[in-house]
Amino acid sequence: MTDRTNATAGSSPATEKEARDVAEAARESEWSGPSFVRELFLGRFRLDLIHPHPVTVDADEQVRALAFFARLRAFLEEVDSDLIDRTGQIPEEYVDELREMGAFGIKIPTEYGGLGLSYASYTRAMAMVTSKDGSLTALLSAHQSIGLPQPLKLFGTPEQKARYFPRLAKGAISAFALTEVDAGSDPANLRTSATPSADGSYWTLNGEKLWCTNGTRAELFVVMARTADVVVNGKPRKQITAFIVEGNAPGVEVVHRCRFMGLKAIENGVIRFTNVRVPSENILWGEGKGLKLALITLNTGRLTLPASCAGGGKAMLQVARTWAKERVQWGQPIGKHEAVAQKLALMAADTFAMEAVAELAVALAERGHYDIRLEAAIAKMWNTEKGWRIVDDTLQIRGGRGYETADSLRGRGEAGIPVERAMRDARINLIFEGSSEIMRLFIAREAVDHHFKTAFALVDKDSSSGEKFAALRRVARFYPGWYLARWLGRGDVPGSYGDFGPLAKHLRWAERRTRHLGRMLFHAMVRFGPKLERRQMVLFRGVDIGAELFAMAASCVRANMLAAQGNAEAIELADLFCRVARDRIRTAFDHFYGPNDGAIYRVSQHVLAGQHEWLEQGIVGIMEERPAPSGGPGGRATQELRKVEGVGA
Numbered sequence: 001m002t003d004r005t006n007a008t009a010g011s012s013p014a015t016e017k018e019a020r021d022v023a024e025a026a027r028e029s030e031w032s033g034p035s036f037v038r039e040l041f042l043g044r045f046r047l048d049l050i051h052p053h054p055v056t057v058d059a060d061e062q063v064r065a066l067a068f069f070a071r072l073r074a075f076l077e078e079v080d081s082d083l084i085d086r087t088g089q090i091p092e093e094y095v096d097e098l099r100e101m102g103a104f105g106i107k108i109p110t111e112y113g114g115l116g117l118s119y120a121s122y123t124r125a126m127a128m129v130t131s132k133d134g135s136l137t138a139l140l141s142a143h144q145s146i147g148l149p150q151p152l153k154l155f156g157t158p159e160q161k162a163r164y165f166p167r168l169a170k171g172a173i174s175a176f177a178l179t180e181v182d183a184g185s186d187p188a189n190l191r192t193s194a195t196p197s198a199d200g201s202y203w204t205l206n207g208e209k210l211w212c213t214n215g216t217r218a219e220l221f222v223v224m225a226r227t228a229d230v231v232v233n234g235k236p237r238k239q240i241t242a243f244i245v246e247g248n249a250p251g252v253e254v255v256h257r258c259r260f261m262g263l264k265a266i267e268n269g270v271i272r273f274t275n276v277r278v279p280s281e282n283i284l285w286g287e288g289k290g291l292k293l294a295l296i297t298l299n300t301g302r303l304t305l306p307a308s309c310a311g312g313g314k315a316m317l318q319v320a321r322t323w324a325k326e327r328v329q330w331g332q333p334i335g336k337h338e339a340v341a342q343k344l345a346l347m348a349a350d351t352f353a354m355e356a357v358a359e360l361a362v363a364l365a366e367r368g369h370y371d372i373r374l375e376a377a378i379a380k381m382w383n384t385e386k387g388w389r390i391v392d393d394t395l396q397i398r399g400g401r402g403y404e405t406a407d408s409l410r411g412r413g414e415a416g417i418p419v420e421r422a423m424r425d426a427r428i429n430l431i432f433e434g435s436s437e438i439m440r441l442f443i444a445r446e447a448v449d450h451h452f453k454t455a456f457a458l459v460d461k462d463s464s465s466g467e468k469f470a471a472l473r474r475v476a477r478f479y480p481g482w483y484l485a486r487w488l489g490r491g492d493v494p495g496s497y498g499d500f501g502p503l504a505k506h507l508r509w510a511e512r513r514t515r516h517l518g519r520m521l522f523h524a525m526v527r528f529g530p531k532l533e534r535r536q537m538v539l540f541r542g543v544d545i546g547a548e549l550f551a552m553a554a555s556c557v558r559a560n561m562l563a564a565q566g567n568a569e570a571i572e573l574a575d576l577f578c579r580v581a582r583d584r585i586r587t588a589f590d591h592f593y594g595p596n597d598g599a600i601y602r603v604s605q606h607v608l609a610g611q612h613e614w615l616e617q618g619i620v621g622i623m624e625e626r627p628a629p630s631g632g633p634g635g636r637a638t639q640e641l642r643k644v645e646g647v648g649a
């Protein structure tokens with residue numbers, strides 16, 4: 001039973017239970033279509049869901065996309081990214097040129113003035129931009145992956161679409177404002193509030209948003225705010241609603257521009273909303289649906305980063321390959337020394353796999369009738385982590401030149417290859433749009449969802465005897481057949497997956513390991529019961545195995561498709577990737593229950609309690625007191641800025 005209350009405030013941080021309840025309420029509890037990865041965690045290797053490769057080609061769209069790519073490439077070739085990095089600003093003429101070529105409306109339908117290109121073309125464009133300049137990617141992607149165009153496309157009313165799409169397509173920059181000082185990964189702590197007017201015609205928005213990309217220059221914001229709690233079964237439940245807010249509305253204020261280790265020109269800031277009037281027709285999707293909207297927007301929105309990482313990986317591969325051939329030390333090119341050679345080979349294989357994962361996830365999203373959330377989360381988590389390691393290896397191969405800035409290299413007469421900048425720009429990928437840890441938690445939750453739905457009531461102390469009995473019937477119906485079938489499958493049949501030629505052996509292995517994963521997760525459920533959700537080290541090993549199996553399948557399917565198109569070279573890369581992924585999977589299975597997990601957690605808690613502070617002796621501490629809040633002009637953020645500037649003066 002639900003009811004509305006007037007409560008939105010509540011200044012104390014959300015309890016763990018509240019945080020979980022808010023996340024659970026916003027979760028998509030039903031599956032809107034099949035999912036290869038969901039099946040995989042249940043121990044079922046449903047290759048038919050991704051093979052033949054689901055990529056679709058629309059000839060007309062391709063022609064228009066290629067024309068756009070050509071223009072984008074020509075523009076990027078002229079962009080001075082070291083200038084952008086050095087000055088922390090994207091020159092206005094660059095933004096104008098991007099506007100002119102339609103780069104702010106790539107996916108917006110043509111009837112609203114956009115380019116009307118597919119999601120696949122959009123992500124290809126972002127990969128190209130990333131290979132040159134991360135700050136430009138942030139500008140375009142914060143606008144189109146999570147900014148207003150995406151939720152408007154998914155949830156906007158026809159009136160909202162007619163009002164905003166034409167502006168957005170012309171280059172009205174938008175931003176997505178969810179994060180706050182106390183609400184990072186945990187949206188239950190959101191404080192920004194919206195209260196309705198007595199006549200219901202508008203809402204009054206108050207609060208402050210942190211790290212809002214494009215926020216310092218946005219014409220339009222999607223703002224997540226708390227609205228009146230609803231009462232569910234006698235208890236209040238927090239509600240979050242999404243509002244479209246005009247950047248020039250009275251009361252919208254940029255109070256601080258944030259600066260970071262990389263993405264130096266990202267237009268990111270602290271945005272304050274003071275008594276901002278928002279017309280009621282600016283609610284997106286409906287009252288209380290904001291967090292769900294944010295999560296669904298991110299499901300497809302986070303497909304941009306995997307493609308970007310693949311683009312970045314290609315740029316790094318080009319640098320590493322060229323340098324490993326050119327640089328001679330100890331009598332031969334460094335690429336002939338085994339330590340460097342192995343990095344180069346793995347970089348090529350991993351870049352191939354990253355592109356396979358990104359392309360497959362996007363193709364599945366575009367085909368429709370497919371639930372993309374697990375594939376998208378794995379693609380985000382896995383590609384950003386692989387991409388980071390590729391930048392690190394490239395820097396190592398470039399040696400001292402990898403650590404030197406492009407300007408400095410140029411200043412002493414060498415080629416200004418910006419690996420140092422690429423490294424600074426790439427690190428944030430593992431944090432925003434869902435950190436690696438939060439992605440693993442999300443994937444783990446969905447991975448065990450079927451088991452939860454089937455059996456959880458049996459071990460839940462709050463469930464009634466009727467619920468327990470119903471669960472018992474479900475368990476008796478599902479598990480005997482399912483469990484037995486996890487012991488024998490297609491991977492045990494010699495010669496199966498024969499159409500994959502030399503890659504067939506990897507698919508047979510992956511099929512067997514998928515059944516093994518299904519069994520292991522089930523055993524873990526039985527072993528830990530409801531406590532499993534707290535055993536992150538165990539769960540995350542399961543997630544990592546699932547991610548590697550997905551990457552193996554994606555690589556084989558893509559190599560098979562490319563080979564059929566005449567590019568047999570791809571087989572070699574997919575083969576190497578699978579060989580090495582198999583090693584990683586074996587190790588994760590061998591340590592599934594982590595013999596040292598207990599000791600690791602115990603020591604971590606001793607560290608937290610200060611028991612090992614003695615280890616921190618002999619250093620000059622770099623910790624700084626948080627400045628006291630101040631109500632003065634510009635508020636706390638400006639005070640901090642002044643303080644930092646004061647040190648430099």
Ligand SMILES: Cc1cc2nc3c(=O)[nH]c(=O)nc-3n(C[C@H](O)[C@H](O)[C@H](O)COP(=O)(O)OP(=O)(O)OC[C@H]3O[C@@H](n4cnc5c(N)ncnc54)[C@H](O)[C@@H]3O)c2cc1C
Pocket residue numbers: 142176177178179183184185186210211212213214260263266268428431432433434435436437438441
């Ligand atoms: C450059 C930049 C751009 C950004 N752009 C935007 C934007 O446009 N819009 C927007 O709304 N936000 C934006 N963000 C915010 C970004 O999405 C958050 O930084 C991110 O959600 C993580 O929140 P946090 O940094 O507060 O980390 P916290 O939530 O404080 O987490 C700190 C660490 O703890 C881990 N952790 C937290 N909870 C758990 C858990 N339950 N289990 C295990 N580990 C956990 C996290 O993974 C992380 O490693 C941006 C941030 C940056 C730095």
